[in-house]
Amino acid sequence: MLKLSPTWPFNPAKVPFFYGWIIWIFSTLGYLFSIPGQTMGMAVFTDAFIDTLGMSRTELSMAYLFGTVGSSLFLTRAGKLYDIHGGRIMITLSSLVLGLMVLFLSFVDVMADLLGGGAFVLMLIGYFGVRFSGQGVLTSCSRNVLLHWFVKRRGLVTGIRGIFVSFGFSIAPLLIAWLMLSVGWRGALWSMAALVGIGFCILALVFIRDKPESIGLLPDGEQPLPGDKASSIAVEHKNKSLAQARRDPVFWIYSASLGMHALFGTALTFHVVSIFEEAGRSKTEAFGYFLPSAVFSTVMNLFASWLIDQHRLKPFLISMLVLFLLGAYGLLNLDTAWGFWLLAAGFGAGGGLWGVISNLAYIRLYGPLNLGAISGLNTSLTVFLSAVGPAAFSLALDFSGDYQLVIKVCIAALVLLLLTAMLVKQDELAESAY
Numbered sequence: 001m002l003k004l005s006p007t008w009p010f011n012p013a014k015v016p017f018f019y020g021w022i023i024w025i026f027s028t029l030g031y032l033f034s035i036p037g038q039t040m041g042m043a044v045f046t047d048a049f050i051d052t053l054g055m056s057r058t059e060l061s062m063a064y065l066f067g068t069v070g071s072s073l074f075l076t077r078a079g080k081l082y083d084i085h086g087g088r089i090m091i092t093l094s095s096l097v098l099g100l101m102v103l104f105l106s107f108v109d110v111m112a113d114l115l116g117g118g119a120f121v122l123m124l125i126g127y128f129g130v131r132f133s134g135q136g137v138l139t140s141c142s143r144n145v146l147l148h149w150f151v152k153r154r155g156l157v158t159g160i161r162g163i164f165v166s167f168g169f170s171i172a173p174l175l176i177a178w179l180m181l182s183v184g185w186r187g188a189l190w191s192m193a194a195l196v197g198i199g200f201c202i203l204a205l206v207f208i209r210d211k212p213e214s215i216g217l218l219p220d221g222e223q224p225l226p227g228d229k230a231s232s233i234a235v236e237h238k239n240k241s242l243a244q245a246r247r248d249p250v251f252w253i254y255s256a257s258l259g260m261h262a263l264f265g266t267a268l269t270f271h272v273v274s275i276f277e278e279a280g281r282s283k284t285e286a287f288g289y290f291l292p293s294a295v296f297s298t299v300m301n302l303f304a305s306w307l308i309d310q311h312r313l314k315p316f317l318i319s320m321l322v323l324f325l326l327g328a329y330g331l332l333n334l335d336t337a338w339g340f341w342l343l344a345a346g347f348g349a350g351g352g353l354w355g356v357i358s359n360l361a362y363i364r365l366y367g368p369l370n371l372g373a374i375s376g377l378n379t380s381l382t383v384f385l386s387a388v389g390p391a392a393f394s395l396a397l398d399f400s401g402d403y404q405l406v407i408k409v410c411i412a413a414l415v416l417l418l419l420t421a422m423l424v425k426q427d428e429l430a431e432s433a434y
Contacts, residue, residue, distance in 0.1 A: 037134010079376015099197010159305015
């Protein structure tokens with residue numbers, strides 16, 4: 001077991017405020033620094049990779065598919081390592097690996113020239129590395145580490161984080177595109193590798209702590225009172241194992257619903273220029289979609305976070321699926337003004353709910369003891385579906401000449417999930433304010 005003293009290089013219990021807010025900052029930064037491993041971080045480089053390596057769009061999509069699917073096979077194990085080693089070690093190591101893999105991608109063309117080919121395999125390896133360390137481990141660990149520090153205000157605190165994350169994710173393609181124009185695609189990758197692999201890696205090692213109990217504190221910054229047995233530390237007293245979660249149909253309903261966002265949203269982000277061009281819209285309009293979507297996502301995230309600590313998850317899950325359906329219908333009619341705004345509102349607001357639900361679902365349903373393993377299984381499914389999305393849309397374009405059929409298949413899957421979510425009973429372990 002890899003452990004560092006929680007008082008090295010300083011004792012967080014000595015700071016004049018609740019240290020959970022420092023953890024909140026680094027949990028948020030962990031999400032944002034995972035962008036090089038997220039689809040919106042990689043999608044901006046799609047055309048540059050195609051032009052530089054001489055690969056077709058479908059070949060690159062398949063490399064992305066196999067690399068991402070491969071990474072998903074190891075994420076449940078990574079979640080178990082989180083339960084053993086804690087967030088401080090896992091966030092530090094995943095940041096370092098992500099930086100190294102982004103650096104690897106910046107030299108794929110050079111390595112392919114030296115080897116006399118093999119660009120597909122090299123891109124597969126690079127995609128595997130950034131998806132596993134970034135979208136997988138760094139994102140999951142950054143989410144989980146904050147959940148131990150807050151209980152009564154968990155929904156609100158994670159929701160506020162979600163506002164910054166949603167906005168950051170939404171404007172990331174614009175910022176990365178600007179960086180590419182300034183220093184080129186290779187220089188942009190170098191900059192991202194240095195920021196996450198050196199800068200954030202060192203800061204995470206110094207400032208992150210796993211749990212408040214390790215430094216003599218209680219969640220939510222509460223002060224223990226003599227004879228007080230109603231502390232928030234006792235709010236969650238039941239836990240379920242990974243095996244129990246696997247046998248629970250509710251786990252699969254939530255995982256499939258959250259995964260559909262990954263499938264649909266990743267495909268849209270990865271092929272955003274092509275999808276908008278098919279609808280007769282420009283590249284500028286394609287990247288411009290992310291801003292209104294971010295506004296809708298931020299507003300919904302804030303509203304849902306304010307409510308969710310007093311309510312059960314099921315209504316939020318149903319609302320999220322309805323919004324995704326509206327966004328998908330807008331995507332079918334992207335050539336119209338109302339279609340564009342329905343897409344932005346549906347996927348944006350639905351994404352805001354996705355952020356709230358993905359934060360709270362598994363700790364509420366199964367408790368904190370095996371959170372890493374259970375959420376790791378969900379992350380592996382989410383990453384797997386995020387790989388399927390771009391490839392499915394690319395193959396649909398090759399075989400049918402447009403994206404309409406694959407969008408309709410996604411709509412059918414969303415309808416099925418919505419009906420199932422409405423009918424199946426859901427029990428939550430956490431004794432929260434609702």
